[in-house]
Amino acid sequence: MTKAPPTSRLVRATALGRLAAGQVLRQAGTKVAGLGRSSEKRQLLLDRRALAAADQLVSVLGGMKGAAMKLGQLLSVLDLDLVPDSSRPEFRRKLAVLLAKAPAVPFSDMRKVAEDDWGAPIAEVFAEFDRNPVAAASIGQVYRARLHDGRAVAVKVQYPGIATAVRADLKNLALFLRLAPNIFPGLEMGSLAEEIRLRIEEELDYRLEAETQHEIAVQYAGHPFIAIPDSVAELCGPQVLVTEFVEGMDFDGIAEQPREVRDRVGEIIYRFYCGSLFHTGDFPGDPHPGNVLLRHDGRVAFLDFGLFKRMSPESIHLERTVLRAAADGDAEQVHARMAAAGILGEPDRIEPDEVLAYIEDAVGWYLADAEIEATPELAAEAMISSIDPRSPHYRKMRWQYLPPEHLFARRAELYAFGLLGRLRARGNWHRIAREWLHGDEPATELGQVDAKWRAGDTPEGYEPR
Structure with missing residues (x-):
């Protein structure tokens, strides 16, 4: 378990800056340490450095959630030639943690967000509620629960203070982009940053997502090979999304x-x-x-x-x-x-x-x-x-x-x-x-x-x- 993501712009900027600076030092250290070594030993050193970088990315970006973590998710999906070939599968495996198994926030922190949205205790809303998250992503954490009518549902709850954290990320993005080439050499980050900004802004209101998901579930109802879980509108709010469990x-x-x-x-x-x-x-x-x-x-x-x-x-x-x-x-x-x-x-x-x-x-x-x-x-x-x-x-x-x-x-x-x-x-x-x-x-x-x-x-x- 980790604590809720930091929301201070300074704290989040400092974390991103340390991540970028750490990669610069790691790259420089690798070059110096590789002098005079055999090609086989240099390759082993590069592999170790790459995997250490993946560990740091998972730790820093995963702990920050929000827009920062989206960058790590992108890297886990696409093979962008950032590390040596020999260590790439392990590098991707480590970053894949950011997709659905990011560091979880304690239930006590998440419970307050949910109950504030519902205006009622969890015990009144659900017949059963599993406090162990089944997924932890960039904006919220997902839990399994059962309604009083017997339906199994997925309950996505936003991290406390995530909206403030996201806005801090967006303001710090310009700073991060100046440092980013040291971590991701060769990538033009401007279009990626704009895409992340638009993506995160639209994700923050779960009521909008609930409406959209219901529309798509109705649209694909009865489809022979595509299934869309419907939302449970009466239990959805700005920070909580409840849908059918799949x-x-x-x-x-x-x-x-x-x-x-x-x-x-x-x-x-x-x-x-x-x-x-x-x-x-x-x-x-x-x-x-x-x-x-x-x-x-x-x-x-x-x-x-x-x-x-x-x-x-x-x-x-x-x-x-x-x-x-x-x-x-x-x-x-x-x-x-x-x-x-x-x-x-x-x-x-x-x-x-x-x-x-x-x-x-x-x-x-x-x-x-x-x-x-x-x-x-x-x-x-x-x-x-x-x-x-x-x-x-x-x-x-x-x-x-x-x-x-x-x-x-x-x-x-x-x-x-x-x-x-x-x-x-x-x-x-x-x-x-x-x-x-x-x-x-x-x-x-x-x-x-x-x-x-x-x-x-x-x-x-x-x-x-």
Whole structure:
């Protein structure tokens, strides 16, 4: 157990500063210590330093929660070439603690937040309440409970003072970014910081999340392979979210399943996180391992709707036409549509072929008509192509302006691909995407089942596998 996260801006800035400075000293110490050593011993030293850095990241970022911890969660999903190859799996394993098993805050601290929100003691609200959290994330902690009517529910409670802590993080972000290159050399942190700021701000009001989750649960009610737990509106407040409890295999367990299972779950993840926009005009914006469970009935359950974006029809049309033109290799059309939308701030500074090459590097995994096995390395390359100044596209594409809703769409794609990479899922992602980009008939069994369900005609006798 840890105490509640610090809320003072100075304390939080100091913690981030110590983390950055510690990595600088550690890097310098490694260089000095490596002098005169054999290549094998130098590699061993680098591995030890990298794993020590992971321990420090988990300790500092996990203890701070809020926006600071989101950075650690990103690193646990994507392979960003920050440590030597030999120690990367262990590095990712350590950082994965930040996804669902972050240091927990004592129940006594969390109980006061919940009871203040309900205006009643826990014993009056629930028939049973397990004081041991089942998950601890960046904004809140999740508990299992049972209502008086017998329903099992998940109760997410915000950390005490987290709103103040988040605002302190956002104010300190500029300071952290000046130090960040020492921890994450080569990353352009500005766009990442803005994404984190928007993400956290929308997560703070659990009433908004409860409303959104209910809408999505109704929307997917009866779906043959997607399950969304509904919220319990009367028990939700600004700092407490109560939803149906979902039993299922966690992401690590899914990743150990046979190829057939991993490919199937991968396709469902892709359809949900990337296809939703074109089916319904909105999409969930926070793909990460802690938000995916494989139910015993074969359906995949998706959790956490703190960030859920809705697009205007005009923006969806722009998304579809640009991506369709990119899939067709039409560089002139891609350039023209992005310029007309104001995304290319100075269109004359970049050639059509350069814009197309940038898009292909970022989302080529579903633009290419081929069966592709997603890997952590491919996911990292896609991310780096989008935000790394070392990318060959960076000098030209830095002039683009991507409106927030489109930025969130790219984020969802990149993070979803990160999940597919963790599963090493295989598929012709292009043929699936053509359903919503080109209006093609479904090319897979899941696509056919989904299309019939959306038409109100789920196949007779269909059972999720």
